[in-house]
Amino acid sequence: MRIAIVTGGAQGIGRGIVTHLLEEGWRVIALDKDAEAVQELAAMHADAPFLALETDVGDESAVAAAFRRIAGWCVEVNETPGIDLLVSNAGIADPVSGPVEQLSLTDWRRWQDSHLTGGFLMTRAAVPLLRIRKGAIVFVASTRAIQSEPDCEAYAAAKGGLLALTHALAISLGPDIRVNAVCPGWIETAPWQKQSERSHPGHRAVDRDQHPVGRIGTPEDIAATVAFLASPGAGFITGQHIAVDGGMTRKMIYAG
Ligand code: NAI
Numbered sequence: 001m002r003i004a005i006v007t008g009g010a011q012g013i014g015r016g017i018v019t020h021l022l023e024e025g026w027r028v029i030a031l032d033k034d035a036e037a038v039q040e041l042a043a044m045h046a047d048a049p050f051l052a053l054e055t056d057v058g059d060e061s062a063v064a065a066a067f068r069r070i071a072g073w074c075v076e077v078n079e080t081p082g083i084d085l086l087v088s089n090a091g092i093a094d095p096v097s098g099p100v101e102q103l104s105l106t107d108w109r110r111w112q113d114s115h116l117t118g119g120f121l122m123t124r125a126a127v128p129l130l131r132i133r134k135g136a137i138v139f140v141a142s143t144r145a146i147q148s149e150p151d152c153e154a155y156a157a158a159k160g161g162l163l164a165l166t167h168a169l170a171i172s173l174g175p176d177i178r179v180n181a182v183c184p185g186w187i188e189t190a191p192w193q194k195q196s197e198r199s200h201p202g203h204r205a206v207d208r209d210q211h212p213v214g215r216i217g218t219p220e221d222i223a224a225t226v227a228f229l230a231s232p233g234a235g236f237i238t239g240q241h242i243a244v245d246g247g248m249t250r251k252m253i254y255a256g
Contacts, residue, residue: 001027001049003083003133004230005070007057007122008090010037012189013140016219017087017226022048024227027079031055031066031122032090037194049077057090057118067125082132085230088122088162089140091115093189097154111154116161123169131176136230139166139181140222143245146183159183163241170239178238180229185245187217212247 004021008014009030018041021028027049032038033056042052051073055066074081091114097103119139130137144152145159163181170179186207190199208215225244228234243249 001025001079002085003027003029003074003079004085004087005029005031005083005122005126006087006089007031007055007118008140009087010034010041010052011193012093013184013187013192013219013222014087014089015041015192016189017089017223018045018050020220020223020227021085022050026085027077029053029070029073031057033057034194036196040194057088057122058113060121063118063121063125081129082135083126083129084133084135086122086126086130086135086137087140087226088119088137090118091140091158092155095142095144095149095152095155098151100151100153103154108154111158112161115155115158116165119162119165123165127173127177130173134176136234137169137173137177137179138226138229139163139179140226141166141181141183141241143183143185143243143249145241147249166241167239174238178229178234180234180237180239181241182222182225182229183241183243183245183249184222185217185243185248186211187219187222189219192219210248210251211245212251215246217244217246 004026006014006017009018010032018028018030029051031053035054038052038054053066056062139162141162142159144156145163148156166181190201
C-alpha cells in the first residue's frame with residue numbers, strides 16, 4: 001500500500017488530508033503535538049490502516065523517536081520498506097506575531113521551529129524512506145509567503161522559508177523525490193478541530209464574495225491538491241508552489 005506521513009494531522013487542514021488519503025486507500029501516519037486530538041483521531045480510525053503519534057515536529061529527538069516507532073509499525077503491518085509521501089503541514093496557524101518592535105526572540109523561534117525547522121527535521125528523517133519508493137514531499141505553506149497583512153513577520157518568514165526549501169530540495173532530491181508546496185488562502189478549519197474545540201461558524205456574504213470563486217476554502221480543497229501533487233499525474237511537477245485560495249492572490253484591490 002502507499003504510505004503517507006502527515007504532520008499536524010490531528011486537526012484542521014492536516015486532519016482533512018489524513019481523511020482524504022485514507023479514503024483514497026493510503027496507509028497513513030499522522031504526527032501531531034496535541035495529545036487529546038491524537039487520541040481522538042486514533043480512536044476514530046481504530047480499524048483503518050492508520051497510526052497517530054504525539055510528536056512535536058520542531059523537536060529533533062521527538063522526530064527521531066517518531067521515525068523509530070514508524071519503522072516498527074511498518075514491520076508490524078507487514079509493509080515493505082519506504083514511504084511514498086511526506087506532507088509537512090504542522091505549524092502555528094495563527095499568523096499574527098504582533099508589532100515587530102515587541103516580537104521576542106522566543107516567539108520568533110516558536111514560529112520558525114514549528115513550520116520551518118519542523119519541515120527540515122521531518123524531511124531529513126523521511127528522505128531515506130522516500131528514496132526507496134521514489135516518493136514525494138508536499139509542504140503546506142501559505143499565501144502569506146507572498147503577500148502580507150501587518151504584524152505577521154514571524155509567520156510570513158517561516159512560510160517564505162518553506163517555499164525556498166521546496167525549490168532547493170526539488171533540485172537536490174530529484175530525480176528520486178519530487179518536492180512541491182501548497183499555499184492555502186482562507187481555509188475554515190473550525191469543523192475539523194478536536195471535539196472539545198469544534199464549531200461550525202457561518203461566514204458573512206462579504207467574506208465569501210471577496211473570493212473570486214464565491215466561497216471560503218475547506219480542508220478538502222487542500223487535501224485534493226496534496227493528493228494530486230502526490231499522484232503520478234503530477235510526475236512532471238517539482239519545485240513548484242500552487243495557491244489554493246479561491247483566486248484571492250489574483251485579485252487586484254483598489255481603495256474605494
Ligand atoms: P490547526 O491549528 O487547525 O491545525 C494544526 C495542527 O498542527 C494542530 O493539530 C496542532 O496541534 C498541530 N501542530 C502545531 N504545531 C505543531 C508541531 N510543532 N508539531 C506537531 N504538530 C503541530 O491549523 P490549520 O489551519 O489546519 O493549519 C495547518 C497548516 O496550514 C499550517 O501550516 C498553517 O500555517 C497552514 N495554513 C492554514 C491556513 C488557514 O486558513 N487555515 C491558511 C494558510 C496556511
